[in-house]
Amino acid sequence: MKKILILAANPTNTNQLRLDEEVREIENSHKQATNREEVEIISKWAVRVDDLRRELLYHKPNVVHFCGHGEGDDGLVLEDDNGQMQLVSNESLGEVLKQHLS
Numbered sequence: 001m002k003k004i005l006i007l008a009a010n011p012t013n014t015n016q017l018r019l020d021e022e023v024r025e026i027e028n029s030h031k032q033a034t035n036r037e038e039v040e041i042i043s044k045w046a047v048r049v050d051d052l053r054r055e056l057l058y059h060k061p062n063v064v065h066f067c068g069h070g071e072g073d074d075g076l077v078l079e080d081d082n083g084q085m086q087l088v089s090n091e092s093l094g095e096v097l098k099q100h101l102s
Helices: 017-033 049-059 091-102
Strands: 002-009 037-042 064-066 078-079 085-088
Touching: 002 017, 002 049, 002 078, 017 037, 017 049, 017 064, 037 049, 049 078, 049 091, 064 078
Parallel strands: 002 037, 002 064
Antiparallel strands: 078 085
8 A cells, every 4th residue: 555644734933824725635636536545645733853754754655745834945844842933954854755765
């Protein structure tokens, strides 16, 4: 079975996004797919940096979909322990994904 891991983060000190709508659309598309039993969708919310590593290691996904804020060339926005914005550089993110998805 293939796994799609959806990681969502919308820190309290950022503009509020409709992440629930984005995930709903993905889940609805999955329900209509011909071979949906071959794909599992796993959603994780309010993702922190440590959660990212833990969820990748635990689920071993084939695909990772991030919902939230990005800072262009500077990276993605996750949450810290207080629900505030924590930037993860593209380089750090690339290393984490490379370790867990290869």
